[in-house]
Amino acid sequence: MKKAELDLRKAIIENCRFMNASGLNQGTSGNISARFGDRMLITPSATPYAAMTPEMIASMPFDGEYGAWEGPLKPSTEWRFHFDILRGRPDAGAVVHAHPTYCTTLAIARKPIPAVHYMMAAFGGMEVRCAPYATFGTAELSAHALEALEGRTACLLANHGSIAVGATLEKAMWLAVELETIAKQYYNTLLIGGPVLLSEEDIAKTTASFGSYGVQDEHRQLIAEEA
Ligand SMILES: [Zn+2]
Numbered sequence: 001m002k003k004a005e006l007d008l009r010k011a012i013i014e015n016c017r018f019m020n021a022s023g024l025n026q027g028t029s030g031n032i033s034a035r036f037g038d039r040m041l042i043t044p045s046a047t048p049y050a051a052m053t054p055e056m057i058a059s060m061p062f063d064g065e066y067g068a069w070e071g072p073l074k075p076s077t078e079w080r081f082h083f084d085i086l087r088g089r090p091d092a093g094a095v096v097h098a099h100p101t102y103c104t105t106l107a108i109a110r111k112p113i114p115a116v117h118y119m120m121a122a123f124g125g126m127e128v129r130c131a132p133y134a135t136f137g138t139a140e141l142s143a144h145a146l147e148a149l150e151g152r153t154a155c156l157l158a159n160h161g162s163i164a165v166g167a168t169l170e171k172a173m174w175l176a177v178e179l180e181t182i183a184k185q186y187y188n189t190l191l192i193g194g195p196v197l198l199s200e201e202d203i204a205k206t207t208a209s210f211g212s213y214g215v216q217d218e219h220r221q222l223i224a225e226e227a
Pocket of ligand 1: 099
């Protein structure tokens with residue numbers, strides 16, 4: 001295995017461990033994928049992150065038979081939406097799926113997240129949608145997720161969790177953390193009379209002043225603080 005692929009596999013595992021250590025996710029329910037050339041690398045099914053090694057990461061070719069994979073362990077049961085997102089969106093380099101408490105709470109109530117904070121601009125629009133419910137691992141769930149992600153970098157999955165999509169693994173994880181933070185803040189405002197929402201103009205101004213570099217720098221700082 002070449003160094004670039006080994007490094008990406010290691011980064012996937014590091015991000016899985018960060019995801020659980022930070023409280024964003026619990027147990028083995030989340031999963032992470034990343035694009036490596038013409039293949040998707042994805043965490044294996046039901047494997048504790050502490051015991052995960054780079055060789056265990058499954059590899060799935062984008063132009064091979066749908067669902068074909070290589071590796072010692074089966075890919076995550078949620079490989080379909082990871083695969084469909086990465087294959088369908090050239091802008092996507094990585095997908096982080098988790099069951100964060102506040103995102104999932106809102107998803108159980110089937111509440112999309114409105115523009116409650118200026119950071120919503122990082123998600124591409126005025127709301128982060130909640131995809132309709134479908135059984136985990138199904139093509140139906142993947143279709144719902146892709147639709148909810150149209151023009152967005154994240155969505156909620158009804159009675160399930162969240163998905164964040166980034167150009168890089170770092171960016172996808174940063175978005176997943178940011179979404180859970182906003183979900184928590186939104187949830188709290190619902191307890192004190194409800195939020196005052198930002199206008200389209202407010203979000204447009206934020207989008208305009210958000211250099212993508214600024215967002216990445218903020219994430220690097222976040223990772224540095226966590227480390
Ligand atoms: Zn899940």
